[in-house]
Amino acid sequence: MLNDLPIRKIIHVDMDAFYASVEQMDHPDLKGQPIAVGGGGKRGVISAASYEARQFGVKSAMSGRLAEKLCPQLIFVKPRFDRYKDISNQIRKIFFDYTDLVEPLSLDEAYLDVTENKIGLPSATLIAKEIRQRIFNEIGLTASAGISINKFIAKVASDYNKPNGQKTVNPEEVLQFLEALDIRKFYGIGKVTAEKMYQKGIFTGKDLKSKSLEYLDKNFGKSGRYYYHVVRGIHNSEVKPNRIRKSLAAERTFSNNLSSEIFMLEKLNHIAEEVSRRLEKSNIAGKTITLKIKYSDFTLQTRSKTLPYYLSDKSIILETAKELLYQEKLNNSVRLLGISLSNLNTDKHSPSESASEDKKSVSVQLKFDF
Structure with a gap:
């Protein structure tokens, strides 16, 4: 029953074509243009x-x-990430006028818990x-929003009436909404998984x-449990104001x-230097x-190694990256080359969300003022 589950009022705010919209706002000659x-x-x-x-x-x-x-008439614009971050901070100040439970996902989207x-x-x-309305009046940009009982449904709903719209999925509408949803619209189901499901x-x-x-576990591994729960409206993850960085x-x-x-090797040297700089700036380390x-055919490969200690030093990062590069022959x-550090000293080990999920389905009987 829904009464047995934590019922919250969650908003997912997603800015509309954020970077492009900022450029069009700052450069009126770009408005209405494909950029x-x-x-x-x-x-x-x-x-x-x-x-x-x-x-x-x-x-x-x-x-x-x-x-x-x-689009032959496409206009390419150089990114200005400092500007996007500044605008994002202005938007978050608006969020905090309503609740302190704000969980940014990126510069252009965030969850808000407005239960209280x-x-x-x-x-x-x-x-x-x-x-x-305030984002539009005070900043000049449009945003879309999804509103529902948990983060998963709110995020799915925010994409429904884009751009410059919103959708509310009330508690009594949750099951019907999810059952009618194309699985490609489920947050967490990517293109490859969607094709497999088809x-x-x-x-x-x-x-x-x-x-x-059992069927979902067998065919989709660890994600199977997640799919089993969310399609029943069960997703108990709380809005976390201080999201823990998982990688850099x-x-x-x-x-x-x-x-x-x-x-x-020269490219890896510069990349390792950048990773080390960011780690030191954030005062974090990883294992x-x-x-x-x-590759040139756009296929992607990752190679990883876990060390027995936390590190942020460029020389160790670079040497390990070299070792991974020579680990096997290139295809x-x-x-493109990239280096990431995970298993950070910011990680907090807690039971997985799926393990703590209530196994009951959502009831459609409870009325809740949304």
């Missing part, structure tokens, strides 16, 4: 695309070369509307819900593909070093 932030040059990768560009199929993580083929809020407004729907006849939340926990990384995309490990390799020429 891409980043992606310039022969090897560039797009960080964000305006809605005008998205109509042509341009999207983030796409190569600039492909984006230009899809600073303005005493019982309706999370009205709070979300007011927050979005092959097994799982197209909607209702199809997913029909599968037993730096990477470089090269102007020309590299075909020999020898040519990569697990991962080398990321993206192809390389377009």
